Amino acid sequence: MQDTNSDDRVYAFGYSPAAVGLMESRSAEVNAAFLLPKLADDMSVLDIGCGPGSITTGLADKVRSGRAVGLDIEAGQIQIARERARSAGLRNCEFDVGSVLDLPYPDSSFDVVFGHTILMQFADPDPVFNEVKRVLRPGGIIAFRELDFAASLFGPAGSAIEAVWSTLRRSILDNDGFPDIGRHLPRLVSEAGFQVEWARPEYVNASTPEARKAMYGAMAALWQQAGFVGDAVEAGWLTQDERAQVLSRLDVEAGDMRVLSSTTYVEVLARYSAD
């Protein structure tokens, strides 16, 4: 069974508890660290494709006399995000269900538009950039952090963790996504009319045995629960046996410091002057 959005596109990560747990482990301090120095207390920030909102609430905390708005296509994610903001007592944080292809906001309504692993859902992110430009005030800032699957580093070849990421990459490609968008991000942002002020790739890995155990546990849960794995079996990309082998090898690799697993993200910060 595939995880389908309410706009009928397949969303490869899906909304299983494992996938949502992965998103919820993200924070503004880590995943939007490159944006934080640019935020002033009274700014209005939009987080597009906010998922369960753990980054958005952190952004709201940095703009206490402004506001942070999170938007996601999936109502279930917005429900989780609203509950998070409510229990954190945040009064300047709102969430809306909607599509990044048709943002439900007036022109020039935000100082900042942020997005984390959202552009990679689109083979052509230009329609998203067009909407972002419309809702951004002149001189406003955009900040995106996106994966680059092909630039991620797994070794030695044939590791189970590599099988997880390469199956997910293939599923994203198969569903009109852009899993290697990271390396193209500064160019795409520039071609869309933004002035790039800062860009960098970053390797993210679990360096200690403890961090590794947590990361592998999360990936094993994803492998068991996510629709993209069942779809891969159905499509003949892997057999049921291979699926089971990857799961048991993940358990062994978790404790094997010789196996490297590092994902690559690219961060871009840019400004938009309408003229």
Ligand SMILES: C[S@@+](CC[C@H](N)C(=O)[O-])C[C@H]1O[C@@H](n2cnc3c(N)ncnc32)[C@H](O)[C@@H]1O
């Ligand atoms: C990989 S998750 C990232 C969530 C969050 N930004 C984070 O990093 O934790 C991508 C999110 O984009 C949402 N999404 C996908 N297509 C969308 C669209 N057309 N409009 C709005 N959100 C969308 C999904 O529902 C999902 O919650």
